Amino acid sequence: MGDSTMLFDLEPPSHGGDLEAWQRKMSQAEHWLDLSSACNREPWPIPEIDPKLWYELPDQARLYQAAEDFFGQSPVAIGAGTQQIIEVLPPLLQSQGAGQKVMVPQTGYQEHGYCWQKWGYSLHYYGSLEELLDQKWDVAVVIHPNNPTAEEMNPSTRVELMARLTSDAQRYLVVDEAFLDAAPERSWLEGDLPERCFVLRSAGKFFGLAGARVGFAFAHEMWRAPLRSLIGPWPVATPALEVLVQALGDSEWQAEAKASLTERNGYFQDQVVPKLNTLFDSQEVTHTLLFYTWRTSPEQAKKAFNALHSVGIHVRLGDGWIRVSLPAGHEMQRLNHALVKLLQGHQLKELA
Known part of the structure; x- marks a missing residue:
């Protein structure tokens, strides 16, 4: 632990x-x-916002439906950007008795390593994704594609990582796909997720809506209640919620x-x-x-x-x-x- x-x-x-x-x-x-x-320099155009949205508490039901329509499956939780989800995963898995060794990319979004480390996990770095196939770890973080190296996971590595999750009940995998919306056919969301796998998606990159602070967590249904409990109520402001509903539906x-x-x-x-x-x-x-x-x-x-x-x-x-x-x-x-x-x-x- x-x-x-x-x-x-x-x-x-x-x-x-x-x-x-x-x-x-x-x-x-x-x-x-x-x-x-690194966000889209031609972002989704913001329409005129109804002023009443500033006076109402957010109801995320429409955003969950819009996300399911866009991603092909419903997220188990929505947070204030993927950053909030990155923040709550370490205490969540700590409560589940996860082991101490966490592997993150040597070069990549540094909040991943920082968040695990500040919760007391032992942080280790890997240079290439293939190293994850040869080493023992309790939690591995994959950024797909990596920011800033642009490294992507090849299909064979994905199959082998999936096999390790299936065969080892003590391992967890976090896949950060914040930059994948422009090429969704390479997403882990194209298939069923193992019980100990979390996939993160963001509204800030392809849509260019970093200021909206909206992120999505996809995982097995068993994680729905604990993730939402840790995130808390109303993580996305009502105007941002409405903007994302429209953007996700704007094919x-x-x-x-x-x-x-x-x-x-x-x-x-x-x-x-x-x-x-x-x-x-x-x-x-x-x-x-x-x-x-x-x-x-x-x-x-x-x-x-x-x-x-x-x-x-x-x-x-x-x-x-x-x-x-x-x-x-x-x-x-x-x-x-x-x-x-x-x-x-x-x-x-x-x-x-």
């Missing part, structure tokens, strides 16, 4: 590009192009959004990626439909990050990697022109 010593004083991880913090530190940053979040926009992502990715790969390869001094690039990530040296990453700031482009800087959100169609030329200016200027000499 997880260690009873809670570590709630741990230093929390930093998040996103945090453009507002940079704007507070630097002059003229309010005009930057923010490509740091016309969803089709247009997927077509736009395909078109924008084509342009980005042809026109922008070669320039960023030069800037980052790296061709080690991976991507999803929503973001691209370059691996380079920590020093080169920091230099390139600062150089992009000099032309008003804000991206996500990691330890030896840089992630760039796929721009909206109307932002492509602005980014392209900024990169041309940068590569033709003195900053390029400083990067050499």
Whole structure:
């Protein structure tokens, strides 16, 4: 069972590009192009909201139905973003006597590891998903596709992980699919979930509605009551609930959004990626439909990050990697022109 010593004083991880913090530190940053979040830069358009929604307590019944229609099965719980679900899974499994060893990706959304660690679990890291097949663990977290590495689980690894869950009654698996809405055919939700498997989906990435703070937990029916108990009543505000009901049901926009992502990715790969390869001094690039990530040296990453700031482009800087959100169609030329200016200027000499 997880260690009873809670570590709630741990230093929390930093998040996103945090453009507002940079704007507070630097002059003229309010005009930057923010490509740091990895959310859809052409989000679902928010309609006019009926003011009465601000005066009513939320009734989630319609959202549960809309989610079932969109995902193909009903979530067992809805939270204030997948973040809230990530927060409650450690105490939930601790109450079930889960073992102490938790494995999370070496590079990935850091809140996963942080939340398990602060509840007293022993945290371990893996480099590739295949390592999970060779090691003993009590809880494993898979980010599918991974943010920021873009790694996806291949079908054979999925089959073997599923077999381990079925054969070992003490193991639990958490699959974070926050970035999978644009390619749902690769989801774990395409089949029945084992009893000790949790799948998380988000409204913030494909739909671009990060501010709505809506996340979905899918799992065996046995987890419905305990998850909802830990999350508590009314986790999603009434206006956000109404927006998500409409967005999940807007199949016309969803089709247009997927077509736009395909078109924008084509342009980005042809026109922008070669320039960023030069800037980052790296061709080690991976991507999803929503973001691209370059691996380079920590020093080169920091230099390139600062150089992009000099032309008003804000991206996500990691330890030896840089992630760039796929721009909206109307932002492509602005980014392209900024990169041309940068590569033709003195900053390029400083990067050499």
